[in-house]
Amino acid sequence: xxxxxxxxxVEDDPSDVQLTMHALHRNNLANDIQVVRDGEEALDFLFxxxxxxxxxxxxxxRMVLLDLKLPKVNGLEVLREIKSDPRTKTIxxxxxxxxxxxxxxxxxxxxxxxxxxxxxxxxxQFVEIxxxxxxxxxxxxxxxxxxxxxxx
Amino acid sequence: xxxxDPAESDEGRxxxxxxxxxxxxILEDFSAEKTQLVVGxxxxxxILEDFxxxxxxxxxxxxxxxxxxxxxxxETARLEAAQHAVxxILEDLVQEKVSLxxxxxxxxxxxxxxxxxxxxxxxxxxAVxxILEDFDEARTNIQMVNQQLAKEVEERKRAERQIQRVNxxxxxxxxxxxxxxxxxxxxxxxxxxxxxxxxxxxxEEYASTFxxxxxxxxQRIAQSSKRMGQLVDDLLKLAxxxxxxxxxxxxxxxxxxxxxxxxLRSECEGRQIDWRVGELPSxxxxxxxxxxxxxxxxxxxxxxxxxxxxxxxxxxxLAHSSELVLYVRDNGVGFDMKYAxxxxxxxxxxxxxxxxxxxxxxxxxxxxIVRRHGGRIWAEAEVGKGATFxxxxxxxxxxEDTR
Numbered sequence: 001x002x003x004x005x006x007x008x009x010v011e012d013d014p015s016d017v018q019l020t021m022h023a024l025h026r027n028n029l030a031n032d033i034q035v036v037r038d039g040e041e042a043l044d045f046l047f048x049x050x051x052x053x054x055x056x057x058x059x060x061x062r063m064v065l066l067d068l069k070l071p072k073v074n075g076l077e078v079l080r081e082i083k084s085d086p087r088t089k090t091i092x093x094x095x096x097x098x099x100x101x102x103x104x105x106x107x108x109x110x111x112x113x114x115x116x117x118x119x120x121x122x123x124x125q126f127v128e129i130x131x132x133x134x135x136x137x138x139x140x141x142x143x144x145x146x147x148x149x150x151x152x
Numbered sequence: 153x154x155x156x157d158p159a160e161s162d163e164g165r166x167x168x169x170x171x172x173x174x175x176x177x178i179l180e181d182f183s184a185e186k187t188q189l190v191v192g193x194x195x196x197x198x199i200l201e202d203f204x205x206x207x208x209x210x211x212x213x214x215x216x217x218x219x220x221x222x223x224x225x226x227e228t229a230r231l232e233a234a235q236h237a238v239x240x241i242l243e244d245l246v247q248e249k250v251s252l253x254x255x256x257x258x259x260x261x262x263x264x265x266x267x268x269x270x271x272x273x274x275x276x277x278x279a280v281x282x283i284l285e286d287f288d289e290a291r292t293n294i295q296m297v298n299q300q301l302a303k304e305v306e307e308r309k310r311a312e313r314q315i316q317r318v319n320x321x322x323x324x325x326x327x328x329x330x331x332x333x334x335x336x337x338x339x340x341x342x343x344x345x346x347x348x349x350x351x352x353x354x355x356e357e358y359a360s361t362f363x364x365x366x367x368x369x370x371q372r373i374a375q376s377s378k379r380m381g382q383l384v385d386d387l388l389k390l391a392x393x394x395x396x397x398x399x400x401x402x403x404x405x406x407x408x409x410x411x412x413x414x415x416l417r418s419e420c421e422g423r424q425i426d427w428r429v430g431e432l433p434s435x436x437x438x439x440x441x442x443x444x445x446x447x448x449x450x451x452x453x454x455x456x457x458x459x460x461x462x463x464x465x466x467x468x469x470l471a472h473s474s475e476l477v478l479y480v481r482d483n484g485v486g487f488d489m490k491y492a493x494x495x496x497x498x499x500x501x502x503x504x505x506x507x508x509x510x511x512x513x514x515x516x517x518x519x520x521i522v523r524r525h526g527g528r529i530w531a532e533a534e535v536g537k538g539a540t541f542x543x544x545x546x547x548x549x550x551x552e553d554t555r
Contacts, residue, residue, distance in 0.1 A: 015346040022353060098342045102396075121341070121381035123349035 006032040006138060008061040010042040010078065012070050019123065020065070020096075023130035029138070034061070039073025042066070043081055046088050060091050063114075063137040068097045068104060076107055083112035090144035092137055326395075333391050340384050347377035379511075386513035389444070390498065393520045398438040405432035405446075405478070408439065409467055412446045419454050423463065430468035433476065435545055441521045448514040449480040449541050455508055456484030456539065470542070481540040486533040495531055518543075 007029065011017050017035055024030040036042045042064075044050035048057055064082070068075035075095065082088045092114040097104065100118040108116050117133070120126050351374035355367065362370070409429050435442075450465065457463035460483055470477035487495075487502045494500040496519035499512040518541075522529040526546020533539035 013342060015349075016342065019346065019349040019353075022349075098339075098345065119345060121345055121348060121378055121385070123345070123352040126345075126349065 004032060004059050005034040006062045007034070007134075008042065008045060008064045009033055009035045010039070010064065010066045010070065010075070011035065012037050012067065016067070016119075019126065020130065023123075023127040024134070026127055027131040027134055029130070029134040038071040039075065039078045042070075042078050043073060046082060046091070047085075057087065060088065062092070062143055063133070064091060064093045065133075066093055066095050068095060068099075068108075076104070076111065079108060079111045079113060092141070092143075094133060094137070329391075330395070333388060333395075336384065336388065341381060344377045344381040344384065348374050348381070351377070383511050383513070386511045386517070390513055390517045390520065393441060393444075393517055393524065398441065398524060400436050401439055402434050403437050403439045403442060404434045405442075408443050409446055409450075412443060412450050415447070416451060416454060419451065423458075424461065425454070425457075426462060426464045428464065428466040428468075430466070432467065432469060432478070435476065437525055437545055438521075441524070445518045445521050445543070446480070448518045452514060452541075453480055453482035453484060453539075455510070456486075456503075457482050458508075459485060475544055477542050477544055479540050479542045481538065483538040486535050486537050486539045488535050489533060492531060492533070496529065 007024070009017065009020060011020060017037075021030060021033070021035075024033065034045060036045055041051070045052045045055065046060070046064075048055040066075050066078060070078070073081075075097070079093055079095070082091060082093055089112065093112075094115040094117060095104075095108050095113050096117050096119055098119055105116055115133075117129060120129065351370050354362070355370050355374070359367065406429065409432065413427055413429070446467075450467075453465045454463070457465065464481075464483045466479075466481040468479055468481075470479060485503075485508075491502050494502070496515050497512075498516040500516075501510055501512040503510070519529050522543045522545070527544040529541065529543040531539055531541045
């Protein structure tokens with residue numbers, strides 16, 4: 001029986017995983033985190049399939065931290081899958097990426113991203129951003145109601 | 153007398169009878185002579201008579217002649233009259249001739265006129281022919297020009313195809329460049345971020361486990377990675393200026409400058425800054441890029457006035473200029489004008505890093521933005537007395553393609 005996952009971190013770079021985990025730790029947000037290392041794994045988790053077939057639909061993560069440059073299925077495709085399926089489209093997705101390309105920014109918002117953040121060069125700033133994100137999406141923001149039992 | 157009678161020759165008788173006969177002869181001769189005289193007289197008389205007749209005849213002839221003369225004088229009169237008449241007739245004839253001549257002249261005139269008319273008609277006809285010829289020539293010319301045009305169109309099409317081919321190559325090159333930029337942005341930034349992150353963690357969470365001397369080294373690592381990150385970011389900004397299309401909008405520069413000043417507030421903390429922003433116009437420009445120009449120039453002004461107790465930063469327009477010249481002036485440390493040409497080159501700096509931090513990309517970026525707007529940028533400065541940066545903006549229709 002898996003515990004409830006509040007944050008899904010989709011990140012392939014181990015250094016970034018470590019630094020993000022560190023920033024979450026510092027802000028006491030490191031519990032209930034699921035880390036996946038590519039887009040396919042992210043979709044498996046969210047759609048309760050593959051290695052995550054046993055996961056319950058009625059407990060979606062409270063937020064998804066999504067990198068854009070991912071192996072197999074890239075971040076934009078993951079975002080499109082999440083936002084085009086009624087079972088997942090209400091899940092808040094925060095794109096956290098190393099670059100700030102105008103076309104990515106525009107595309108993400110077209111696809112319905114909830115927030116777009118460029119990882120700052122300064123680690124302390126990054127820690128601060130992670131703190132604000134956690135506070136906002138997990139405390140301040142009211143999550144959508146849990147989805148009804150999926151029909152498919 | 154002289155007549156010879158043969159009986160006289162009988163000599164005998166001749167002697168007796170001789171004197172009588174002689175006398176008789178003489179008498180006889182006399183009578184002959186007398187007859188002869190009478191005859192002569194008669195002839196004379198006859199002649200006289202004839203004379204008389206002749207005289208009468210002459211007289212009548214003279215009379216007749218006189219008559220004739222008389223007659224001839226009347227005849228003369230008649231002749232004169234006739235002559236008059238003839239003269240009259242002749243005069244009439246002359247007049248007739250004059251009028252005939254006039255008529256002839258008139259006819260000639262008419263004929264002349266008609267010939268003139270004909271000449272005129274011929275001229276007109278010739279002109280028409282000329283025009284037609286000209287038309288023909290013009291048509292030929294037009295055909296030639298058309299052929300030329302067709303050729304040019306063909307050449308142009310060929311050139312266009314070439315341009316399209318080159319364009320396609322450029323698009324590919326651009327895509328590659330974009331991919332490269334993206335990879336620089338994403339891939340190069342990430343390791344730098346990691347270095348900084350792990351250095352911070354070491355410094356802040358494992359400080360006690362390090363020897364004191366090792367801490368400055370760790371700090372240097374963090375600083376260097378941050379600086380490199382800054383360089384990468386600035387270079388990306390510069391690359392983006394060249395890549396993106398300008399989006400021209402009428403932009404109020406005062407509002408734009410106020411925005412920039414507001415964003416620079418954090419850099420002004422604890423400093424006395426006298427902002428003097430004059431009346432600025434609204435201009436056609438790319439607002440985002442124009443904001444970057446002001447951001448670069450104003451943050452430079454802030455940076456280089458740092459040693460001043462009271463910084464004065466002025467933004468305005470040159471009053472007496474045929475074109476719009478904007479300027480940003482400060483009372484900072486200035487620079488030596490002999491380095492002015494290096495000012496706008498990438499990575500060129502006129503100050504040591506420990507004096508004034510920077511990457512040497514800011515002014516190069518401003519330069520590129522101004523140039524892409526079709527304008528110019530230049531600076532005037534004096535060491536210790538401050539610097540003024542001037543720039544103009546070109547015509548939105550003459551955007552210079554200097555990407």
